[in-house]
Amino acid sequence: MTSVLVVDDSQFMRTVIGNILADHGYEVYRASNGERAVEAVREHSPDIVTMDVQMPEMDGIEAVDRIMTEYPTRILMLSAHTEDGADATLRALASGAIDFLEKPSGEVSTDIAGLEDRLIDAITAVEDAHVASLARSRTAASARRVAGGVETPTGTSSRSADPADMRDDRRSSTWSDATADEDRTYLEHPTIVIGASTGGPKVIERLLCSLPLDLDARVLIIQHMPPEFTVRLAKRLDDRCAYRVKEADDGDRISGGEVLVAHGDRHMVVAHSVAGRSKVRLTDDDPVNGVRPSIDVTMESVAETVEQPVVGIALTGMGKDGAAGIRAIKDAGGTTIAQDEGTSPVFGIPRQAIATGAVDHVLPAERITDGVLDSLSTEVTTHG
Structure with missing residues (x-):
């Protein structure tokens, strides 16, 4: 059985997304922030992670970076329909997340159940992704130095x-x-x-x-x-x-x-x-x-x-x-x-x-x- 870790600081979102996945035959784990997500990946080795972007203690971007460095895993970002959400999602993709799915109405989406088909399609696509290629991409990315929050070619300061x-x-x-x-x-x-x-x-x-x-x-x-x-x-x-x-x-x-x-x-x-x-x-x-x-x-x-x-x-x-x-x-x-x-x-x-x-x-x-x-x-x- 394919296992999915659902990471979101909203209990409502964790419940709704988790129930959709469970109804479609996935084994579901849950975590409420990035720090707990890293711990859950270490403990359960899920096949897929759905990752919220904005969370307390450790946000989704840092969690993706940690997971892809330590335990390369297929990650699907769940992004708010905002400019800040788009920027954060692109940063997560650059850190090794495979793809993203927009939340239909902000961070807490009461109509997320209406995206059931899109969620399952996205999970199915992510499920087929090659973890080895993600690890190689992350290794290559780590060769670039981060200066002032901007990734730059090695040897160039920004x-x-x-x-x-x-x-x-x-x-x-x-x-x-x-x-x-x-x-x-x-x-x-x-x-x-x-x-x-x-x-x-x-x-x-x-x-x-x-x-x-x-x-x-x-x-x-x-x-x-x-x-x-x-x-x-x-x-x-x-x-x-x-x-x-x-x-x-x-x-x-x-x-x-x-x-x-x-x-x-x-x-x-x-x-x-x-x-x-x-x-x-x-x-x-x-x-x-x-x-x-x-x-x-x-x-x-x-x-x-x-x-x-x-x-x-x-x-x-x-x-x-x-x-x-x-x-x-x-x-x-x-x-x-x-x-x-x-x-x-x-x-x-x-x-x-x-x-x-x-x-x-x-x-x-x-x-x-x-x-x-x-x-x-x-x-x-x-x-x-």
């Missing part, structure tokens, strides 16, 4: 620094030692399209922050998330990476060194592209593959409108969204990369992309930057 001032310092550094010391020249006007779902934010952050600015790429990111989370994801990436990042607005133009994150609940289409500058449109068209924004929609529009060089990347996530887009980019002459199974918390999206036969390189998360730079270099360097 204490008391404003993010805008920090950006210039980050222009000459990356998080990938394999790429930082190489004397490369790159193809002109490259475009990189990154698609991800469950488990994606921390991989996206690592990948984007390791891209050198002299690559001068246009980067489009499609992460399956609701609107209030995609805007906070864009802000987090902008604070931490050398590239300038924003959530996409209808009519935005993107040039080299810039990144657009697809707006939650809207498709992002590249409508026009010329001379290293692209224009995007946002649409309210029906979901594709059951999701909006859809990776396929953006990738297919890139294949139709953007001149080479283009790199399409399929990262961790559940479902088949992105497979058709990867095929379209490959057919248009682009390079395609999929994250490997060993480092993908959920291998659905990469697996479906690989099954098309259109993926050029299957790489672990820590090697994807090298794959991108090799494909966009005027002289290719092969990494063993």
